[in-house]
Amino acid sequence: MRSFETSGLAALCAVCVLYPALAMAEIQADVVYTNGKIYTLDRKSSVVSAVAVLDGRFLTIGSGASVKPYIGPKTKVIDLAGAPVVPGLNDSHIHTVWAGEDAVRVQLLDVKTVADALARIKAFAATRKPGEWILGGTWLPNSQLAEHRYLTAAEIDSVAPNNPVALPGHVSSFNSAAMKIASVDRNTQSPDGGVIEKDDAGNPTGVFQELASRLVTQHIPAPSQDELEERYLLAMKVANAYGLTSVLDPGLVPPNIRVLQRLMLTHRMTLRYSVMYKPDFNASQERWAEATNGIGISSGSGNEWLRIDAIGEMPVDGGMTYRTAFTRDAYPGDPNYHGVAAMAAEHVNSNVSIGNKNDWRFSIHAVGDAAIDRVLDAYEAASKEKSIVGRRFSIEHGSLIRRDQLERMKKLGVILQLQNAFLWEKGPTIERNLGKDVAHRVIPNRMAIDILGINNVSSGTDFQGNLMNPWTNIYLAVTRKDSKGNVYGADQAITREEALRLYTVSGAYGTFEEAIKGPIEPGKLADMVVLDRDYFTVPVEQIKDIKPVQTIVGGDIVYHR
Numbered sequence: 310m311r312s313f314e315t316s317g318l319a320a321l322c323a324v325c326v327l328y329p330a331l332a333m334a335e336i337q338a339d340v341v342y343t344n345g346k347i348y349t350l351d352r353k354s355s356v357v358s359a360v361a362v363l364d365g366r367f368l369t370i371g372s373g374a375s376v377k378p379y380i381g382p383k384t385k386v387i388d389l390a391g392a393p394v395v396p397g398l399n400d401s402h403i404h405t406v407w408a409g410e411d412a413v414r415v416q417l418l419d420v421k422t423v424a425d426a427l428a429r430i431k432a433f434a435a436t437r438k439p440g441e442w443i444l445g446g447t448w449l450p451n452s453q454l455a456e457h458r459y460l461t462a463a464e465i466d467s468v469a470p471n472n473p474v475a476l477p478g479h480v481s482s483f484n485s486a487a488m489k490i491a492s493v494d495r496n497t498q499s500p501d502g503g504v505i506e507k508d509d510a511g512n513p514t515g516v517f518q519e520l521a522s523r524l525v526t527q528h529i530p531a532p533s534q535d536e537l538e539e540r541y542l543l544a545m546k547v548a549n550a551y552g553l554t555s556v557l558d559p560g561l562v563p564p565n566i567r568v569l570q571r572l573m574l575t576h577r578m579t580l581r582y583s584v585m586y587k588p589d590f591n592a593s594q595e596r597w598a599e600a601t602n603g604i605g606i607s608s609g610s611g612n613e614w615l616r617i618d619a620i621g622e623m624p625v626d627g628g629m630t631y632r633t634a635f636t637r638d639a640y641p642g643d644p645n646y647h648g649v650a651a652m653a654a655e656h657v658n659s660n661v662s663i664g665n666k667n668d669w670r671f672s673i674h675a676v677g678d679a680a681i682d683r684v685l686d687a688y689e690a691a692s693k694e695k696s697i698v699g700r701r702f703s704i705e706h707g708s709l710i711r712r713d714q715l716e717r718m719k720k721l722g723v724i725l726q727l728q729n730a731f732l733w734e735k736g737p738t739i740e741r742n743l744g745k746d747v748a749h750r751v752i753p754n755r756m757a758i759d760i761l762g763i764n765n766v767s768s769g770t771d772f773q774g775n776l777m778n779p780w781t782n783i784y785l786a787v788t789r790k791d792s793k794g795n796v797y798g799a800d801q802a803i804t805r806e807e808a809l810r811l812y813t814v815s816g817a818y819g820t821f822e823e824a825i826k827g828p829i830e831p832g833k834l835a836d837m838v839v840l841d842r843d844y845f846t847v848p849v850e851q852i853k854d855i856k857p858v859q860t861i862v863g864g865d866i867v868y869h870r
Contacts, residue, residue: 337381338363340864343373345389347837348845349829350396350814354806362835365863369831392858393843395809396829397554397836398779399816401726402622402705402769405558405580406565407447408547408777409540414446417476422455423464431468442487442529443469445476447773451630452735462488462515475529478774479631481522483515491525500524502624502651519627519649537568545580549868551779552857554836555581557726557769557820559622559672559705562587566617573615579867581614581836583820585621585672590652590660598663607668609821613834618820620664621672622705624651626680628774629708629751630735632742634677636709641744647679654683661687665695672703672726678711685717698722701819706771708751709743715760724765724819725757727811729785730775736791749798754786754811758803764818768811783808783844784853805845805852835864 338361349355349370361368361376369376380386415433420426426448434443450459465474465484473487488494495512499505503521506514517525532540548556561569561584572578588600601607601620610617626649627633632640633649640646661671671688675681681704688702703724704710708731718725729752731739740748757766770782781792786808789796803811817827826834839859842851860868 336363336368336379338368338376338379338384340385340387341376341380342387342389342394342837342861343376345392345394345839346843347389347394347829348396348809350806350810351828351830357829360829360835360837362864365835365865367829367831367833367835370829389839393840393845394829394837395552395840395844396813396827397834397838397860397862398552398812399555399557399767399826400548400553400769400772400777400779400812401557401767401816401819402559402728403548403553403556403772403777404560404774405544405548405556405582405772406537406540407773408544409542410444411446411773412540412543414444416446417448417450418446418453420448421453423458423460426450426454426460427464427468430465430474434469434472434474437472439471441472443472443474444529445474445482448476448478449630449734449774450476450478450482451480452738457738457741459516462513465515475526477522477526479519479628479633481517481526483517483525485515487525487528488513488515490528493524497524501653502649504649518631519624519633519651531564534564534568534571537565538571541565541568541572542577545578546868547777548580549860549862550857550870551777552838552840552860553580553777553779554838554860554862555583555816555826557583557585557618557816559585559674560587561585569615573612578614579862581826581834581862583611583616583618583822585619586617586669587622588620590623591656594659594663597660598667601664601669602667608670613822613825616820616822619670619672619703621703622674623657623660623671624674625657625683626651626675626677628676628706629731629739629743634709634743635675635680635683636677636743637679637682640742648677650680650683652683654686657683657687658690661691662694665691665697670697670700670702672705674705676706676708678709678714681707681710681714685714685721685723688721688723689717692721701765701821703819707757709747710753710757712756712760715757719761719765722765724767725761726767726769726819727752727754727757728769728771728775728782729754730770730772730782732785732789732791732797733775733781734792735775736795736797737793740797750801751798753798753801754803754807755801758807763807763810764815764823766811767815767819768808769816779812780855781853783812784849786811787852788849809844835861837861841870 343359476482504518506516626635814827
């Protein structure tokens with residue numbers, strides 16, 4: 310990969326303007342891609358056939374004739390053979406390291422029953438030494454299993470009695486060995502923002518909701534820096550294979566950020582990272598002030614490869630699929646239950662106020678409408694102390710957002726980062742938890758775009774909670790159809806171009822990077838994806854089946870199918 314240092318393209322472009330004939334004679338592109346159908350997503354939605362790249366940025370775009378003057382003896386010319394091309398995709402909410410972690414965890418994503426899951430854990434345990442932790446990879450038990458539930462400690466004990474086992478998530482499952490290490494027993498109380506599920510006799514079942522999981526997960530040995538490095542390198546390859554060239558990775562702690570910095574400094578990144586810093590959200594005001602001021606940086610630090618975007622994703626509630634989203638209305642069948650408020654209003658207000666004064670933007674996890682109210686209250690209060698207008702504070706998820714809340718966001722310039730992917734496998738689960746009417750108004754793309762404007766709404770997957778594949782996510786935005794063909798909220802469907810803009814141009818805007826990436830334009834970073842079929846013309850049902858042929862970052866091919 311090319312150096313992360315600032316390129317000389319701006320100076321060269323200035324020469325082009327002042328002395329066009331001389332400039333064209335002296336400037337040679339590093340690489341030219343020609344004979345394609347290149348959807349630029351610029352303001353005119355232009356379609357061109359060729360681009361020239363210099364120092365990792367687009368030098369010029371247009372026809373084969375327009376790039377020909379920049380082809381010199383050392384220019385690499387790549388014939389796209391008529392293939393469709395779109396700007397590089399930007400997932401605006403993705404926990405990338407899990408794609409690398411999955412390689413060293415028990416794989417459960419394809420199991421269909423509790424018995425299948427236990428058999429997989431048993432086989433994996435046979436490869437591990439007694440006492441060695443066994444960690445679960447990406448999976449969606451309440452959606453993918455026929456039983457629609459989580460594994461209990463007793464069940465896991467039956468297949469892995471000699472190893473501590475953790476199957477983490479918003480709702481986690483642990484076996485007895487793991488709970489023993491954490492000293493969790495019948496006398497352990499549920500912490501604020503979480504629930505330890507217990508049986509009729511008062512003993513923990515092994516199922517922990519939200520923040521309760523940390524009682525156990527804090528005892529899992531952290532990977533070494535070298536191990537983390539390998540996992541991020543693998544994660545980048547997985548992301549590139551889907552056409553991702555940029556990501557917004559939320560909730561990273563210093564060791565993870567440090568590893569990404571090492572990869573950047575050694576020019577091994579194939580994916581551009583904007584990251585959200587995760588201090589201890591439950592710290593005292595004094596410690597919080599130290600964490601948001603004492604490190605000497607704030608939002609916006611970094612470069613085109615690694616950028617500190619915001620503090621995130623501070624959790625104010627849980628999720629729709631876990632029945633823990635904090636809602637204004639009570640859950641169906643339980644008039645006293647409104648989900649889980651993971652953080653008291655006073656604490657949210659204090660954290661935002663202090664961080665805002667220390668020049669941090671915030672991107673806060675809020676799924677339910679009551680949680681969104683709590684976040685917007687905190688944003689409005691902080692803005693009275695130091696204006697946040699135009700600083701693109703954000704709501705992460707916002708799945709159950711309402712019109713009045715979008716109007717409040719518009720006044721503050723708060724942006725919204727949605728994940729249509731929650732509907733792909735989890736639509737029926739959401740409907741079971743919240744009712745049919747609510748399931749048809751979740752993730753309201755159409756309403757959000759109409760009120761906030763398309764630049765202020767972006768799209769991501771929340772991998773590992775959902776599949777990383779951006780094309781199923783984009784398909785969902787266009788059709789509102791889940792994996793079984795069920796339609797949820799057809800009135801919230803958006804156009805193909807809008808769906809792709811949420812994954813490209815809007816993602817760049819959300820991290821204050823619209824000047825350097827997003828559309829395919831001269832001067833922008835040369836990130837793009839060659840596709841196996843034309844996104845804009847294929848039958849709509851084929852959108853979910855699109856696959857990248859090549860993924861190009863900074864003009865270099867980082868993935869070739």
